[in-house]
Amino acid sequence: MNSPVDPKNLRVSDAEREHVVEVLQKAIGKGLISLDEFSERTDTALAAKTRGELNSVLVDLPGLVHAENAPAATAPPQIELRSTMSSLKRSGPWVVPQRLLIRSRMGSTELDFTDAVINTRQVEIELDVAGGSVELLFAENAGVTSSGVTMTMGKLEDKRPKESGTPQFVIKGAVRAGSVEIRRPKYVRIGAMVLRFPWKVSWER
16 A cells, blocks of 8 residues: 655645745745845746645745735836856746846856746846857737847847737847847747747647
8 A cells, every 4th residue: 555645745736836936926026035035936936847846946935824815016216137157047927027137157048938927018138248149038918128228238139029919028238249139939830839949839729
């Protein structure tokens, strides 16, 4: 007879991970954790496979109980992402703030917004890049403006159609001896199967 599985070793679903991210949003709103802690704990929560791993980001946060009729959680107003001679990547259902500051020094930053959680109609992205590369991936229905970016000995490639949409992303800042690539996903359809790059498979009904 098989022994019962320890509850902390039970697998968790995407819905459970997203719920914990909402709890972390409430924690930052109450001043229980800093922006850096929010970013680190969100990464851990979204990568968690078991309840034990998922609950580890909440064990020191008292009095945060999810209620069905609670107001919708909002993202922190600003997050700063740094990469120095390293790679930084965000993808999947990560929470996007109203303002995002990207600082890169000879590093690479890749941000995929196609499945991100965005609670505002406009997101401001400010670049402070020296000798690094930034790749920004947006959904087809998003609007993107990059006219506020100043390039010095660098290259900006905007491969998206010039169209408005929601949410609206406003990209600005300075790039020195670096590169910025703005694009949307590439799709290949094989019958009812849709392959997306970056890698994702879905089925059309």
